[in-house]
Amino acid sequence: MTRPGSGMRPFSIKAKLGTLVVVSVFITTGLLIVALRTRTEFQFITVFSVIATLLITQFVAHGLTAPLDEMRAVARSISHGDYTRRVSGAGRRDELGDLAQTINRMADDLEAEDRHRKELVANVSHELRTPIAALRAVLENVVDGVSAADPETMRTALKQTERLGRLVETLLDLSRLDNGVVQLKASRFEVWPYLSGVLKEANLATSQRRLSSGSGNHSRTDVHLHLDVSPPELTAHADAERLHQVVANLIDNAVKHSPPHGRVTVLARRGVYPESLELEVIDEGPGIPEAERYRVFERFNRGQAPSPHGPGSDGGTGLGLAIAHWAVDLHGGRIGVAESARGCRIQVTLPGLSERRG
Secondary structure, eight states, X not given: XXXXXXXXXXXXXXXXXXXXXXXXXXXXXXXXXXXXXXXXXXXXXXXXXXXXXXXXXXXXXXXHHHHXXXXXXXXXXXXXXXXOOOOGGGGOSSHHHHHHHHHHHHHHHHHHHHHHHHHHHHHHHHHHHHXXXXXXXXXXXXXXXXXXXXXXXXXXXXXXXXXXXXXXXXXXXXXXXXXXXXOOOEEEEEHHHHHHHHHHHHHHHHHHOEEXXXXXXXXXXXXXXXXXXXXXXXXXXXXXXXXXXXXXXXXXXXXXXXXXXXXXXXXXXXXXXXXXXXXXXXOOSSOOOGXXXXXXXXXXXOOSSOOTTOTTOOOOOSOHHHHHHHHHHHTTOEEEEEOOSSSOEEEEEEOTTSOTTO
């Protein structure tokens, strides 16, 4: 199979240069024939031949070098941090058109990375500012004697400290994701006791967490977590720590978007490969609009679905699903939003002992 861009294309630079050589030879040959038939001196024919060849070469060279000048200007702008300029010759059907498309794609990627970097700074600043301001207010009230350092006040300060700790841990996960320093430590484990432990931790976390909204605090102890593993003796082969990140983040996201007294179900089934695993996390919340499904795993994306707790509810950092996607991808698996008649249904497939990267 011929690789794209290889060989001779009708409008390639090689074809144009070859055509230039052929045309020059034809002009020179034609002028020589005219000279022989009209008995014109050869020095005049030589001058005419050189002039004609130079004019044609100049015409072709201008068509080849003008896009290069534009590419150099765009590349200089990109090196100075201006990612908005694009090369206009991307529609050419030659190597310069391919190069223009490559430069434009590079500029698009750099512009997206720059936008994500600015969003990262803005979002992290916002996420840090909220618990720090709350913690500062509590401590100032204690120092100024407005409130006593009783257990309830200290519990409020502890909750804000824990929120800061969760954010820092999430940012550390994000740093590991970007640096690619995480290595899989996969092993065989029993799915039922493993997921039971994850759900117990999630129950403990939700019982201690309160989601702040404009109308007050909403305890999430009302959300029921249900585990469904079939067959009960199901085993899988994966990195337990990374899988914990996946399940914990999916449960956390489902609990936050569950209605009062809602139900979150974690299903586990045997996959098609040896020791592979099919996971589903299902909630009864408002669901994810189809137009938003491709974006839910992007960093800092909080979606457009209305919160069951009203405006201002704590939707988290918007990194949980991005980290879950990263952990699944590290296994060579798949994660996505599946169709559901009610709520949201996230499907995860881990390949087990199959050739993950074969």
